[in-house]
Amino acid sequence: MATIRRLRGRWQAQVRRKGIAPRAKSFDSKADAERWARNLEAELDRCGNLPDTRLAERMTIKELFERYLREITPQKRSASSEAYRIKAMMKRSIAHRTLAMLTPQHVAEYRDERLAVVASSTVIRELNSLGHAIDIARKEWGVHLAQNPCRLIRRPKPPRGRDRRLALGEEQKLLDAADSGRTPWMRPLIILAVETAMRQGELLSLTWSNIDFEKRIAHLPLTKNGDARDVPLSSRAIAVLKELNATSTGEKVIATTQSAVGQAWLHLRDRAGSSDLHFHDLRHEAVTRLLERGWNVIEVATVSGHKELRMLQRYSHLRAEDLVNRLG
Known part of the structure; x- marks a missing residue:
């Protein structure tokens, strides 16, 4: 049994077992001392010896994130967005807990x-970052924890x-709005997005060496999911290219930045009367059009780059009225 006693104004918990060096730790509250014991x-009952929990007792969430940012985040394709997210989490009260x-x-x-203040998708990403950082600390950094608390709670429902x-007629309105703007690359960008189902970042990373006009293929050497893929090009896409x-x-097919596209898109969609339209919706439209042409999900996934058919289902929005004729 553990011993809990008052010592010099604090609560000390001490755990003793025969044949094992005793462990003791002091806390501000009796409840914390009892929980630690x-x-x-x-853990002693489970594995037969007293684990070294000193590193876990010293390391705060903030210190965990600082090491994670140095050693893990730079290896990810989403490094910049994850770094921004983690640095914001380091300023919140939970970061001070060990x-x-x-x-x-x-x-x-x-x-x-x-x-209460952000979307569920944001909270899911934050919990994923915290949970992965704790997993890395447990598996690779010698931080002993009986369990990862992030894996024991309910996750928010994804949006x-x-x-x-x-x-x-909305596509034509977008193209007309692009023609009336000051950014000539918006028109080809819209057409290519609708014709290829590429993500905006993939379109902006295309170089002429990636385009094979003879085979009508665009090669993407690095995509969001980390794999390369080849995208077939329609006659309309070839004409634009x-x-x-x-x-x-x-060398770039479309020589601009995502920031510039973001600003131009906001103005363009307002001129077209499509203020609720996101650029990424063009990818949704492209995927759905392929399905409407009779392509099966494996063929569409080959073009779009989706690894999980469950995710592809979220992107495909077939209209019920378009399916009526198939019923006979």
Whole structure:
């Protein structure tokens, strides 16, 4: 049994077992001392010896994230967005807790507090970052924890996938709005997005060496999921690419940045009367059009790059009225 006693104004918990060096730790509250002793005794019963929990008792969530940012985040394709997210989390109250004292209740309280101010998708990403950082600390950094508290709570329900389709004549309105703007690359960018189902980042990373006009293939050497893929090009996409190639002076197919596209898109969609349309909706539209042409999901996934058919289902928005004729 553990011994809990008052010592010099604090509560000390001590765990003793025959044949094992005793472990003791002081806390501000009796409840914290009892919790620490219970966890230590449970681990002793499970594995037969007293684990070295000193690193977990010293390391705060903030210190965990600092090491994670140095060693793990730079290896990811999403490094910049994850770094931004983690640095924001390091400023919140949960970051001051040590790993040893972090409980599922603390994580659940953090989840609920964040859900009151941000979307569930944001909270899911934050919990994923925290959970993965704790997993790395347990498996690779010698931080002993009996369990990862992030794995013991309910995750927020993911938001429903958008089902925004282009209305009749809306694509032409977007192209007309692009023609009336000051950014000549928006028109080809819209057409290529609808014709290829490529992500905006993939389109902007295309170089002329990636385009095979003879085979009508665009090669993407690195995509969001980390794999390369080849995208077949329609006659309309080939025509747009040949027009761009005729006036191109650099290696990039579309020589601009995502930031510039973001600003231009906001103005363009307002001129077209499509203020609720996201650029990514063009990818949704492209995927759905392929399905409507009779392509099966494996063929569409080959073009779009989706690894999970469950995710592809979220992107495909077939209209019920378009399926009526198939019923006979």
